[in-house]
Amino acid sequence: MKRRTEHTGRFRCPPGVRFIARWLMFVLPVAMAILYVGLLFGGRGEPSATSGAVDDRNVMTVEASTHHRPAIEPPNDFDAPEVRRVTVLAVGDVLLHLPVTQAAWDPKESRYRFEPFFEPVRPILKDGDIVMANMETPVAGASYGYHGYPRFNGPEAIIDALKWAGFNVLTTANNHALDQGPDGASNTRTHIEARGLWTTGIARSAEEAEDVLMIEKNGLKTAILAYTYGTNGIPLPKDRPFLVKQIDPEAMRRDITLARARGADAVVVSLHFGTEYVDEPSADQRNLVYGLIADGADLVIGSHPHVLQPIEHVALDTPGGRREGWVIYSLGNFISDQRGTKRQTGGIFKAVLEKSGMNSVRVASIDFIPTWAELVTSAGRRTYRVIPLEEKDGAADEVERVLEHVFRYVENAGAVMPALRAIGRPCGVAEWSRLCRGGP
Numbered sequence: 001m002k003r004r005t006e007h008t009g010r011f012r013c014p015p016g017v018r019f020i021a022r023w024l025m026f027v028l029p030v031a032m033a034i035l036y037v038g039l040l041f042g043g044r045g046e047p048s049a050t051s052g053a054v055d056d057r058n059v060m061t062v063e064a065s066t067h068h069r070p071a072i073e074p075p076n077d078f079d080a081p082e083v084r085r086v087t088v089l090a091v092g093d094v095l096l097h098l099p100v101t102q103a104a105w106d107p108k109e110s111r112y113r114f115e116p117f118f119e120p121v122r123p124i125l126k127d128g129d130i131v132m133a134n135m136e137t138p139v140a141g142a143s144y145g146y147h148g149y150p151r152f153n154g155p156e157a158i159i160d161a162l163k164w165a166g167f168n169v170l171t172t173a174n175n176h177a178l179d180q181g182p183d184g185a186s187n188t189r190t191h192i193e194a195r196g197l198w199t200t201g202i203a204r205s206a207e208e209a210e211d212v213l214m215i216e217k218n219g220l221k222t223a224i225l226a227y228t229y230g231t232n233g234i235p236l237p238k239d240r241p242f243l244v245k246q247i248d249p250e251a252m253r254r255d256i257t258l259a260r261a262r263g264a265d266a267v268v269v270s271l272h273f274g275t276e277y278v279d280e281p282s283a284d285q286r287n288l289v290y291g292l293i294a295d296g297a298d299l300v301i302g303s304h305p306h307v308l309q310p311i312e313h314v315a316l317d318t319p320g321g322r323r324e325g326w327v328i329y330s331l332g333n334f335i336s337d338q339r340g341t342k343r344q345t346g347g348i349f350k351a352v353l354e355k356s357g358m359n360s361v362r363v364a365s366i367d368f369i370p371t372w373a374e375l376v377t378s379a380g381r382r383t384y385r386v387i388p389l390e391e392k393d394g395a396a397d398e399v400e401r402v403l404e405h406v407f408r409y410v411e412n413a414g415a416v417m418p419a420l421r422a423i424g425r426p427c428g429v430a431e432w433s434r435l436c437r438g439g440p
């Protein structure tokens with residue numbers, strides 16, 4: 001019936017066949033459309049030969065797929081409770097002793113450049129949604145002059161560098177907040193906010209003091225509060241008694257209640273407290289922290305002793321029900337010119353807050369990355385670097401020692417206080433340490 005044309009290599013059909021073909025081209029799609037609609041909406045009628053073939057194919061698909069599909073279908077997205085997570089990272093004191101500030105001076109660019117100091121830890125800080133530091137150095141302005149201990153004042157460039165490194169929250173309630181006087185303190189807040197970072201601890205007005213810093217990330221609202229034990233004997237100005245937030249259990253309870261009333265899913269409290277150079281918390285520190293957790297804090301982040309103090313999981317039965325939270329009593333120095341193994345060792349505390357559906361927030365994991373603030377001298381020039389402690393030469397034992405110190409209460413939580421209990425070992429970056437290797 002079909003002849004092959006020599007020139008084109010295509011088939012040509014005789015006229016009669018072409019007529020039937022055209023007729024079929026019109027009728028077949030219409031018939032298939034009717035059949036398809038029938039299958040969609042009818043489905044119960046006698047299957048035609050074609051629909052029988054479709055059914056066979058479906059059966060084969062189901063049979064084949066039983067090898068791959070679980071017997072019970074996972075719940076669809078509509079049924080699964082939504083899980084939201086926020087990662088909080090926190091470091092200790094940013095203390096610009098004069099040698100640190102001087103080392104940041106870049107003679108070529110005629111400006112202060114602190115960025116290289118933080119470059120080694122920048123990749124770690126990038127993991128945080130909320131990345132906090134205790135800004136212990138006022139940034140009052142160049143006209144105040146730059147000073148180290150005992151009345152600190154640092155260049156505004158330190159804020160740029162901290163932001164560059166990944167920090168987005170600087171807490172300013174600490175004993176050096178008033179080093180440059182009340183206006184110096186107000187300026188510090190202004191300079192931090194001008195660079196787009198969040199801050200709390202110093203308040204320029206009564207309204208600011210009443211306000212709660214609330215950070216919304218990943219659908220979770222986290223309130224950040226900050227308080228200090230004092231301001232090195234420099235009194236708060238009589239006309240601005242609110243200028244630096246002071247540790248006061250009643251006031252802190254009010255703030256936590258306000259934060260929750262404003263919809264805070266989680267409450268993080270920075271406390272500047274404890275005894276300098278003592279690597280264990282005092283009974284006073286503990287009582288204060290337990291009170292805060294009972295009142296609704298989820299995380300308490302301590303600083304001031306200039307050395308690391310341990311992490312503790314706190315679980316308390318309160319009249320309002322069971323309350324749980326985590327504390328690190330002291331994060332030590334993040335950067336400073338203090339010398340000695342314990343004073344140069346700091347760390348990045350990491351907590352993942354998680355909220356599933358309508359449940360309240362829980363701390364899903366805790367981790368700690370020890371850091372080392374080193375002084376580097378090359379070609380007669382001094383500079384500083386904050387590095388992960390494990391990158392320090394011959395530091396393997398030191399990392400182990402630091403982690404065991406920091407996590408010692410987690411392991412022995414039950415022995416510290418009957419109301420406490422350990423809820424598993426934190427094994428993140430610290431995975432290779434003895435704590436995790438020997439853990440359950």
Ligand SMILES: [Zn+2]
Binds near residue numbers: 136272303
């Ligand atoms: Zn301090």
